[in-house]
Amino acid sequence: MLLIAFALVSSATFAIQAEPTELPPQSQPAPGPATGLSDSAGLRATVFGTPPDAMAPLPAKVPLYEINMTLPWRLPVPEILWFDGKLRVWLSAQKNPAPLAIVISGTGSDGNNKTISVLRAALYGAGYHVLTMPSPTFSGFIVSTSSTGVAGDLMQDGHDLYAAMQQIIAHLPRKVRITDIDLLGFSLGGANAAIVKSIDAREGKLKIHRVVMINPPVSLFGSVGRLDRLFASTIGPGEMGVELLYRRLYVQIANLYRASDRLQLDQNFILSAAAVTLKTDAEFSQAIALAYRLQLVDMFFIGDLYAKTGAVIDPERQPKVGDSLEDIQRDLRAKPFADYYTKVFAPYYLKRRPEATSASLIAANRLDIIADALRTDGDYYAQTNSNDLILNKRELDWLQDTLGSRIVVYDHGGHLGEIGERQQVADMLDMLAGRWPRSGQ
Amino acid sequence: MKAALIVSMGLLALGGCASQVVSIRTVPAQTPAADSAAAAANAAAFAEAVAAEAVVAEPAPGSPVRDGPPAVPLLTPADAPPMYTYDPWERFNRSAYRFNARFDEAIFLPVANTYRRAPRPVRAGVHNFFGNIAEIDSVINYTLQWRLKYGLRSLERLLINSTIGIGGLFDVATKLKLPGTPTGFATTLAKWGMHPGPYLVIPLLGPSTLRDGVGFLADYGAEYGINVAGLYRGNVSWALGPVNAIDQRANIDFRYYSGGSPFEYETIRFLYVRRRLIEDAGLHGKELPKKPAVDAPAGK
Numbered sequence: 001m002l003l004i005a006f007a008l009v010s011s012a013t014f015a016i017q018a019e020p021t022e023l024p025p026q027s028q029p030a031p032g033p034a035t036g037l038s039d040s041a042g043l044r045a046t047v048f049g050t051p052p053d054a055m056a057p058l059p060a061k062v063p064l065y066e067i068n069m070t071l072p073w074r075l076p077v078p079e080i081l082w083f084d085g086k087l088r089v090w091l092s093a094q095k096n097p098a099p100l101a102i103v104i105s106g107t108g109s110d111g112n113n114k115t116i117s118v119l120r121a122a123l124y125g126a127g128y129h130v131l132t133m134p135s136p137t138f139s140g141f142i143v144s145t146s147s148t149g150v151a152g153d154l155m156q157d158g159h160d161l162y163a164a165m166q167q168i169i170a171h172l173p174r175k176v177r178i179t180d181i182d183l184l185g186f187s188l189g190g191a192n193a194a195i196v197k198s199i200d201a202r203e204g205k206l207k208i209h210r211v212v213m214i215n216p217p218v219s220l221f222g223s224v225g226r227l228d229r230l231f232a233s234t235i236g237p238g239e240m241g242v243e244l245l246y247r248r249l250y251v252q253i254a255n256l257y258r259a260s261d262r263l264q265l266d267q268n269f270i271l272s273a274a275a276v277t278l279k280t281d282a283e284f285s286q287a288i289a290l291a292y293r294l295q296l297v298d299m300f301f302i303g304d305l306y307a308k309t310g311a312v313i314d315p316e317r318q319p320k321v322g323d324s325l326e327d328i329q330r331d332l333r334a335k336p337f338a339d340y341y342t343k344v345f346a347p348y349y350l351k352r353r354p355e356a357t358s359a360s361l362i363a364a365n366r367l368d369i370i371a372d373a374l375r376t377d378g379d380y381y382a383q384t385n386s387n388d389l390i391l392n393k394r395e396l397d398w399l400q401d402t403l404g405s406r407i408v409v410y411d412h413g414g415h416l417g418e419i420g421e422r423q424q425v426a427d428m429l430d431m432l433a434g435r436w437p438r439s440g441q
Numbered sequence: 442m443k444a445a446l447i448v449s450m451g452l453l454a455l456g457g458c459a460s461q462v463v464s465i466r467t468v469p470a471q472t473p474a475a476d477s478a479a480a481a482a483n484a485a486a487f488a489e490a491v492a493a494e495a496v497v498a499e500p501a502p503g504s505p506v507r508d509g510p511p512a513v514p515l516l517t518p519a520d521a522p523p524m525y526t527y528d529p530w531e532r533f534n535r536s537a538y539r540f541n542a543r544f545d546e547a548i549f550l551p552v553a554n555t556y557r558r559a560p561r562p563v564r565a566g567v568h569n570f571f572g573n574i575a576e577i578d579s580v581i582n583y584t585l586q587w588r589l590k591y592g593l594r595s596l597e598r599l600l601i602n603s604t605i606g607i608g609g610l611f612d613v614a615t616k617l618k619l620p621g622t623p624t625g626f627a628t629t630l631a632k633w634g635m636h637p638g639p640y641l642v643i644p645l646l647g648p649s650t651l652r653d654g655v656g657f658l659a660d661y662g663a664e665y666g667i668n669v670a671g672l673y674r675g676n677v678s679w680a681l682g683p684v685n686a687i688d689q690r691a692n693i694d695f696r697y698y699s700g701g702s703p704f705e706y707e708t709i710r711f712l713y714v715r716r717r718l719i720e721d722a723g724l725h726g727k728e729l730p731k732k733p734a735v736d737a738p739a740g741k
């Protein structure tokens with residue numbers, strides 16, 4: 001039946017499942033400073049993630065509750081976003097009393113994606129209750145939980161996350177007995193987790209114990225700027241580059257399919273075909289830049305809708321259910337984060353914070369706003385990679401200098417490409433349990 | 442029984458609409474160990490298949506052919522259909538999409554998730570049973586498409602599974618290296634050269650095109666006409682559609698708006714139509730598909 005169609009599109013964009021075993025020839029070094037610290041192997045790892053044979057052992061079965069919540073402070077839900085009105089999080093509960101690990105997703109992602117499922121499995125296997133949450137930049141979070149509708153401000157998003165966590169924990173079934181609360185987050189979620197702990201240190205409502213940041217950014221706008229430059233240099237500015245990329249990918253998959261003996265184009269085939277067509281650093285960079293840009297498009301659209309800043313949506317004539325959004329989507333795909341910042345983010349926050357300036361908004365979106373806590377409080381930990389494309393050398397040095405022995409830096413993995421590896425999982429669990437640094441290290 | 446089912450469906454629907462502060466429900470457990478093993482196996486199998494068929498590299502400008510005759514004349518980026526999709530019935534389609542999303546969230550998905558708790562052999566039996574009935578339609582359509590090799594395979598499957606497989610409850614044929622590859626009238630129309638036509642979201646069924654929708658009706662009509670074992674016009678025919686639908690839904694890993702994106706309608710439309718166009722291109726075998734291989738008048 002036609003429903004089958006869904007099966008093929010459920011993992012839209014670049015959710016490539018596993019690296020093809022056929023290795024391409026060594027390619028040229030990664031294009032310059034746009035990719036931060038990344039090298040060729042780092043880009044590869046960022047796209048394909050941990051190879052299956054390097055994965056830590058994971059439990060055979062992880063039970064799952066889905067929790068949907070209506071939050072009391074929610075802003076009115078625009079009609080065209082009717083499906084995003086509830087905050088959706090997932091819980092895997094132990095039968096016995098156990099510590100709760102809350103995991104915050106990366107930029108634009110929901111709380112039940114592939115990366116988060118790996119962390120959930122590892123944590124659940126180690127005896128934690130696991131609560132997984134979307135990023136504050138995820139559409140569903142912005143609509144259901146944000147008190148502004150304009151995502152991306154580290155402190156504001158931290159407060160919204162913190163409030164949501166309190167609500168969720170208050171409504172958990174009584175049989176879930178929690179002995180302690182720890183936070184984790186990857187990518188932007190890592191920075192969110194650290195900020196939430198710093199808020200909790202002042203307000204004390206959850207008594208969050210330890211935090212592990214996995215591949216966190218140091219400067220939010222620095223990191224997204226790098227991704228925007230990556231987009232501009234590998235895909236090209238504007239929609240033209242996206243169209244060319246689409247045409248190439250389309251004919252490659254079509255040619256592979258036509259040459260195969262298959263009678264049906266199933267999801268595995270599409271994803272595998274997309275994976276083998278990515279071979280060069282430039283192609284990996286395109287995949288990374290496009291995946292990021294597609295996340296940004298949603299956040300940009302919703303921000304503009306809420307803030308009524310008129311960047312792409314005429315505030316007087318907001319789109320209604322039934323209106324085509326294709327032209328708006330097309331416009332937005334061509335716009336970098338810098339446009340979101342200057343046309344939506346800055347106008348919105350400058351109006352509400354009379355003392356703020358554009359420079360102070362940027363400065364407020366750096367991890368060093370909590371530098372003292374990171375330096376002195378022994379419960380902050382981090383894991384990152386020496387070839388993570390969202391960091392530059394100065395930022396990595398700052399992280400190492402600030403966290404001292406509480407950060408581990410792997411020499412591979414790019415951005416998030418080490419998640420689930422034996423060493424990463426073992427270190428993460430030791431950090432969460434307070435067994436870090438290990439004696440003898 | 443029928444009345445009870447309708448009432449319980451109604452109650453479920455009301456439950457789905459009820460607004461509450463928090464709802465906590467069990468969803469199917471994840472199986473990380475098995476998933477990562479499957480991903481590895483799939484990647485390996487694909488690499489092997491690609492190597493075996495020795496196919497296709499990106500055609501370098503000027504030299505589209507590598508050494509030796511190419512297995513298939515290659516499409517070039519200029520052959521790709523435009524990114525716009527022909528959707529003259531967008532207003533209707535969008536409201537049908539919204540209806541489908543709400544129906545799925547309130548009724549279809551919860552029912553399918555409940556069904557997933559039934560023992561695996563039971564679910565496999567149901568799935569195989571419907572697959573076996575659909576095999577009749579595949580035989581007819583492979584014949585209409587003049588792809589007799591596959592038609593014969595479907596016929597063999599039908600005979601084996603209906604007898605040794607006890608009326609289709611067991612898929613013995615797949616174990617005998619006769620994998621199922623269902624086809625339908627939509628594919629027959631494509632083989633005959635019909636383009637997909639306008640995009641169409643069918644209430645309850647989901648994304649489609651005019652051609653695929655017609656194909657679906659014809660498939661149903663054929664099954665209704667043949668009326669295997671009196672199932673389609675007998676005492677239990679009212680249950681047939683829902684059970685079939687629940688079986689299908691339980692086997693599809695899709696959640697409306699799980700990505701939260703305001704542009705999900707656009708994304709699904711884009712991916713669905715592109716996938717069908719690639720399948721169409723595959724139907725033309727070793728020949729290049731006839732021009733224009735586009736889904737329609739090119740958008741705007």
